[in-house]
Amino acid sequence: MKHFVRNGIWPSMALLAFIGCKGEKKNTSQELPNVIFIYADDIGYGDFSCNGYATVETPNVDRLAKDGIRFTNAHATAATSTPSRYSMLTGEYAWRREGTGIAAGDAGMIIRPERTTIADMFKQAGYVTGVVGKWHLGLGDKAGTQDWNGTVTPGPKDIGFDYSYIMAATGDRVPCVWMRDGKVVNLSPDDPIEVSYTTPFPGEPTYMTNPELATVMRPSPNHGHNQSIISGIPRIGYMKGGHSARWKDETIGDSILVNALQFIGQNKQHPFFLYLGTNDIHVPRVPHPRFVGKSGLGPRGDAILEFDYTVGKVLDLLDSLNIADNTLIILSSDNGPVVDDGYADKAWELLGDHKPWGPYRGGKYSSFEAGTRVPCIVRWPQRVESGVSGALVSQIDWFASLASLIGIQLPDSVAPDSRNQIEAWLGKDLRGRDYVIEQSLNNNLSVVSADGWKYIQPNGGPAIEQYTKMELGNNPQPQLYNMMKDPGETENLAKTHPAILEQMQKVIADEQQRTTVVK
Template sequence: MKSIPFILPLVTVPLSLVHAEKREKAEMPQSPNVIFIYADDIGYGDLSCNGAKTICTPHVERLAAEGVRFTNAHSAAATSTPARYAMLTGEYAWRRKGTGIADGDAGMIIRPERYTLADMFHEAGYVTGAIGKWHLGLGDQTGTQDWNGQLKPCLSDIGFDYSYIMAATGDRVPCVFVENGRVVNLSPDDPIYVSYKKNFPGEPTGKNNPELLVMQPSHGHNQSIVNGISRIGFMKGGKSALWKDDQIADELTHKAVSFIEEHKNQPFFLYFATQDAHVPRVPNERFAGKSGMGPRGDVLLQFDWSVGEVMATLKRLGLDKNTIVILSSDNGPVVDDGYKDNAVELLGEHKPGGPFRGGKYSSYEAGTRVPCILRWAGRVKPAVTDALVCQIDWMASFASLLGIDLPEGAAPDSEDCLDAWLGKDTQGRSYLVEQNAQNNLSIITGEWKYIEPGEGQPFNKNVGIETGNSPYPQLYNLYKDLGEKENVAEKYPKQVKKLSRQLEKIKDNRVGLPLE
């Protein structure tokens, strides 16, 4: 039994007693399978279902045509690690130290005692799987992992029955797959060594050996070289275990398909987190050069292919009508995120963030307003909705769907928005807190968005994105000014004061209080 790390004094209830009757219901044959397809750095405007004219993503379009497409869906943060933490725990990441963008040798950020989304599905009688990008740490403490043995804790300690993951993310070492806590294809004669402090003697780096590179970094990303691409962090050994960048999408999609096939006769929950469109972008030869927008556009086509493979598998196995498929992204888009891959030069008229301001790392809407689709054939009518929804609510909402009572202390910021996710409620959340890369917060409620004053540069020159950081309060009317062009804080000081006070209440954990 897991104990819950409380924010307030609470009582731990034995899960076996709380959920016994609920599990019996969930284990019935009609329990829907659930698949989360979680894109990486794909923006609202990167998919043709959201109006993109310069890219065609037909499989995602079909998914949208058959489900609910959300125009006001958000990740909980504008960067990867905190967004994923919040989604899997139902807790805003800014409430916890150590939930910022993780290095490749980070210890397990979601600790074993934490009750997770996977725990919830597992308790409901589901087989649970995680395939793809992880970026939430492995092992007990940062920098102490034994990459050549069993990594503990790992995903099996937080509710996943099966996992096949990238150790961190594509631009960070170690560049290996980890299956159920062990590095895949590792030879004992060539052990792996990882450091985020200093290089290993004699190992080339992108900074010192640019002649060895097939892709030049634009900023950072100039340490250990793997497959001709320099990464963040230092690594030595493990040659037989290294992934091939142009095969990552194929490998992960194949594993996702295999998981579905192996568990077709029992309820399953699959968290399928793709590498696309994160850097370094190395599309498979099937997609290279096909988009006309360079590697970034090509991996958008590759992502669409992955979606198509999952959906074709469901149909082939007769599972497409009893499977809920949710597609979304961990945060907003970024064009140049550290490599010279011509993404900026070939962007043309394409707008990865759609009509929204900012992008990955930003407090502005493109930082967290992401693509989102829910398909449940025969149960959810196709629709387009502007209900305010957030990935942090998947936990409480699916608990409601499955008839599960979450343990005390679990998912403290997750709300039951099931009707909104199923297209029955057009309002969704009453308010939502967003987090940018500098942990500066903003709050949305109704027509208003308030961005608190915060530290940090207003513009990230490396990536070419407005961060939203300002020493002054910002207020935008999203009904009239979707692009957040006019800061009306001085015009509406009472609204600024009200939203500022509400945000402080939420920070103090006095959640659930009405707006004054």
């Protein structure tokens, strides 16, 4: 059992200060705010119209922003999915720990049961906790040992989530099934699942043997999405059986939404924490027919509309249940955008004038700013005034900040990189952190300071990612940019500002040398 200490001031005078206007005192469980993370996948700063890029209209995200705080300098901790999610849930930078890179489809649990997570923290505070949607943090004890036909453990329940309805892997990896509380949904015992990431199953179609069966989506050349064909789409990895449990990609968004709404409705009477991980923009992009052709940008644009629809349905339900005022929503993305990420959906050809990365350079996988500077909105009508904040904030701080908000005192060994930035997240502090650390695909680190300087460590990797054609920001020379004057990172000032370069190098060196003891 993981235990925390409740701070003495909560929920006494500090709480009454902001609920007193309601004219009545509620019991403690009712006073705690509900918390929902809407965690998008591969959505960039420029993908939302509220950020000034109206190629794709996102009215529900705009509605959230209108009623909340829209952050213009918010950061995921990494430019790829798994390390961002690891850092967000544990409060520890993923680059500190081996085995936290992009998780394979048959990866074991990356966050081990003995590790304390933000879900544990909420659970100890009396919340009901749930995770719905994309997981991408592994399941089971060790890679390749999962019993997909039984109960796969450890899983989300072992790190603080009372309820889970998640993808077994990711959208482009087998097994293409939903897991509810550790068990495959709708699995027939007469058709057991077999999974391999090394050897194809005899007689089972793959794109290499039966390309004509890829009736829904085909892979981009040389990307590697050419193994088992599931629901008309070739995937990474090999799968056999489980036909009744396999998802249809066009209904993935609805499956996530329905289960999220059910969780909210079932727990409306007491405080809940919901981690809602959407999948829409991640490949393969197969929007529901309701959205096909509506954006004018092809499947990627249509998927953004589907994401916006999900946001709207969540907001509508909170309103109908009369719990919107005391529900804190944080909407953000796990990393920056990518256009062609492995499937031939004409994403580049149909992009037109749309700039998913906004004014920034790079995108998913990259050390350049669009890799980790992501859209972010916080709404809590009962306490947060609407507006725009340029405070420097990082998802690494959600853990400590929300612990402070609900009166939990974290031991030093828990969430070691997370800092209490609740004043920034609630719009009171417009400066935020002194600096944030960013991590690229190959674990190269960058640092951005509150006064707008950015340093990227030297790295000898390729300048362009060979499959996605995204700029990676790799350079054997140190890079220093003034983000205030040059958000596109076009002028390297490392040679002309040696003192600032040295300061920024020291920040990363000190962080790398700092050891953490975690639980």
